Amino acid sequence: MQQNNLPEGAGRDRDGGPGLTALRYQADLLQTLNEKLTDSMDIFSKFFEMSGNAYAYYNFKTDYFEAIGDFEPLFGTSVTKPSDVELLPEYVREEEYREAMELLRVEDQPGGECVREIRIRENRKWIEGHALALFDDNGELLEKYVCFRDITRFKIQNDELSYLACYDGLTGLLNRNFFIQKLNTLVQKASEERVNVSVAMIDIDSFKRINDSIGLILGDELLQMVGQFFLSLNTERTIVGRFGTDVFVAAIYDPGGSDTVENLLSTIRLRLSKPFILSNKDEIFLTMTVGVASYPEASGSGFDVLQKAEICIYAAKDTDKGGVRYFDDQMMRQFVSNFALEKRLQDAIVSKHFMLYYQPQYNTRTGKLRGCEALIRWRDEEGRFISPSDFIPIAEKSGGIISIGKWVIRNAINSCRKWKRLYGFDGIVSINISAIQMKKDNFIDELLEELRTEKVDPENLEIEITESVFIENFDDVIEKMRSLRQFGLRVSLDDFGTGFSSLSYLKNLPINTLKIDKSFIDTVISDDTTGIITESIVNMVKRLGLETIAEGVEDERQMEFLKKIDCDNIQGFLLGKPMPQEDFEKLLMKD
Ligand code: C2E
Ligand code: CA
Ligand code: CA
Numbered sequence: 001m002q003q004n005n006l007p008e009g010a011g012r013d014r015d016g017g018p019g020l021t022a023l024r025y026q027a028d029l030l031q032t033l034n035e036k037l038t039d040s041m042d043i044f045s046k047f048f049e050m051s052g053n054a055y056a057y058y059n060f061k062t063d064y065f066e067a068i069g070d071f072e073p074l075f076g077t078s079v080t081k082p083s084d085v086e087l088l089p090e091y092v093r094e095e096e097y098r099e100a101m102e103l104l105r106v107e108d109q110p111g112g113e114c115v116r117e118i119r120i121r122e123n124r125k126w127i128e129g130h131a132l133a134l135f136d137d138n139g140e141l142l143e144k145y146v147c148f149r150d151i152t153r154f155k156i157q158n159d160e161l162s163y164l165a166c167y168d169g170l171t172g173l174l175n176r177n178f179f180i181q182k183l184n185t186l187v188q189k190a191s192e193e194r195v196n197v198s199v200a201m202i203d204i205d206s207f208k209r210i211n212d213s214i215g216l217i218l219g220d221e222l223l224q225m226v227g228q229f230f231l232s233l234n235t236e237r238t239i240v241g242r243f244g245t246d247v248f249v250a251a252i253y254d255p256g257g258s259d260t261v262e263n264l265l266s267t268i269r270l271r272l273s274k275p276f277i278l279s280n281k282d283e284i285f286l287t288m289t290v291g292v293a294s295y296p297e298a299s300g301s302g303f304d305v306l307q308k309a310e311i312c313i314y315a316a317k318d319t320d321k322g323g324v325r326y327f328d329d330q331m332m333r334q335f336v337s338n339f340a341l342e343k344r345l346q347d348a349i350v351s352k353h354f355m356l357y358y359q360p361q362y363n364t365r366t367g368k369l370r371g372c373e374a375l376i377r378w379r380d381e382e383g384r385f386i387s388p389s390d391f392i393p394i395a396e397k398s399g400g401i402i403s404i405g406k407w408v409i410r411n412a413i414n415s416c417r418k419w420k421r422l423y424g425f426d427g428i429v430s431i432n433i434s435a436i437q438m439k440k441d442n443f444i445d446e447l448l449e450e451l452r453t454e455k456v457d458p459e460n461l462e463i464e465i466t467e468s469v470f471i472e473n474f475d476d477v478i479e480k481m482r483s484l485r486q487f488g489l490r491v492s493l494d495d496f497g498t499g500f501s502s503l504s505y506l507k508n509l510p511i512n513t514l515k516i517d518k519s520f521i522d523t524v525i526s527d528d529t530t531g532i533i534t535e536s537i538v539n540m541v542k543r544l545g546l547e548t549i550a551e552g553v554e555d556e557r558q559m560e561f562l563k564k565i566d567c568d569n570i571q572g573f574l575l576g577k578p579m580p581q582e583d584f585e586k587l588l589m590k591d
Contacts, residue, residue, distance in 0.1 A: 361549060
């Protein structure tokens with residue numbers, strides 16, 4: 001190669017061979033190359049050192065060993081030249097580093113390459129060794145390269161991740177996935193040993209409200225305390241997990257002795273009889289609703305049993321908040337049919353299979369149209385009507401009522417504008433508002449926005465609410481009713497006579513109109529007492545300056561009676577059933 005590097009004709013002897021000059025030139029060149037090589041060796045060793053890894057090289061032909069990098073931080077001992085053929089620092093050769101020895105016997109591995117993780121116990125390090133062995137054509141071992149890397153940090157992170165993948169960070173209980181995995185194993189074992197597994201799902205009542213009132217930080221503290229308590233329920237046969245923010249679940253394998261659902265429940269009850277005391281000294285009393293289902297009675301699959309326990313909670317929340325509900329078939333059937341309806345309802349919300357019908361209301365004295373009540377109709381895919389009395393309660397539970405409610409508001413207001421433009425309509429359109437809608441913070445803003453967009457007078461809109469809106473947050477609802485009225489909307493109390501029905505509290509309610517429930521009108525003729533009660537309601541309500549509407553008026557005699565006692569308005573099949581928009585518009589044309 002040197003020959004080629006010589007400049008043209010440089011220092012040749014007369015006979016053409018390399019002369020002294022040429023040899024000197026070659027020597028210089030070699031030295032330069034050597035220096036360059038040493039330089040790059042230096043560079044590479046710097047890099048090797050910086051990498052924090054340790055490298056070992058062994059040449060079996062020349063018996064040459066080279067260790068690069070710092071072995072001390074990795075193995076706790078610095079590497080010394082090995083005296084034997086095995087390329088091993090002494091400490092790695094000891095019995096406990098068998099793994100490392102294996103690694104360095106890489107030539108036994110097919111392909112001559114392998115990776116191992118080694119745990120160094122003294123300094124609690126995890127080291128990954130990667131070894132490569134090269135053979136000659138005869139299969140003789142030539143060289144071996146080994147690289148040791150500190151993977152402790154990665155291992156710890158990995159451990160943390162796998163902890164997080166299995167346990168709940170806040171409480172240390174099993175998380176949802178891990179619990180289900182464990183439950184499935186228990187159920188599998190139970191099926192082999194022909195025993196039961198009971199599952200109790202436990203939900204803290206009104207946790208959201210508590211959380212809102214104490215704030216997120218104390219809320220977490222409270223959950224931690226509750227979690228701590230549940231953690232203490234773990235036994236050899238009982239596993240406990242956290243399923244959602246405020247939902248916990250326990251599974252008992254082969255219940256018996258002290259490990260029974262009943263014992264578990266009484267331990268919980270005992271704990272709940274005392275308050276949870278927060279760091280700010282707040283004392284919080286909790287109640288919990290529990291659903292219980294068992295393998296194999298409720299289902300043959302662990303996951304199904306869990307779901308059934310969850311359904312028991314839903315069922316209990318309806319009737320028996322703070323109580324316990326055990327799985328039974330009857331409850332399940334009811335749930336399934338509601339669930340099927342709920343599913344169809346979801347589809348209907350998406351595909352807007354709804355219509356608004358309008359039922360006219362007339363002034364009793366003048367016989368003129370007062371306005372109408374907008375009533376929703378749902379026609380399913382087969383064209384059958386499903387009653388709002390059936391699907392509204394389900395939509396209220398699932399939250400679907402919010403989008404349904406918005407749809408009703410938009411359409412009713414839209415019709416109101418159209419009627420004003422086409423028929424000079426200036427009456428009142430009443431819409432039914434569910435307690436769930438009323439609870440939403442932006443309810444009034446959204447309503448006003450809709451009125452503004454459609455340029456409809458708030459005076460033309462009436463909000464019908466039932467007494468159920470007062471159950472949860474009386475002050476908030478009253479506040480909202482007041483501001484509705486301040487914005488010029490009308491507020492009407494629907495179904496009067498079916499709720500608390502106390503006349504004395506009426507005077508404190510910011511309402512314009514009172515709707516007397518159909519149940520009164522039904523017997524107003526046949527039953528004297530109802531007649532008297534209805535009359536006194538009307539009198540009293542008028543004295544409070546409120547307007548009255550009688551609902552469900554079906555015959556002439558009822559109407560005559562209502563006229564006689566001076567009830568202001570009448571709504572009922574007698575004067576008009578709820579009808580599609582086109583039919584109601586025919587009425588407006590005549591009016
Ligand atoms: P509601 O607000 O008390 O509505 C009056 C119900 O009585 C309507 O039933 C109406 O069709 C019916 N009705 C009116 N006059 C007579 C009559 O003379 N005889 C008889 N037998 N019934 C009469 P509908 O439309 O089935 O609605 C039932 C309930 O569903 C409503 O009771 C209301 O609570 C709820 N609902 C209807 N539409 C909506 C809505 O858009 N939003 C909300 N949140 N609830 C609604
Ligand atoms: Ca109504
Ligand atoms: Ca009503």
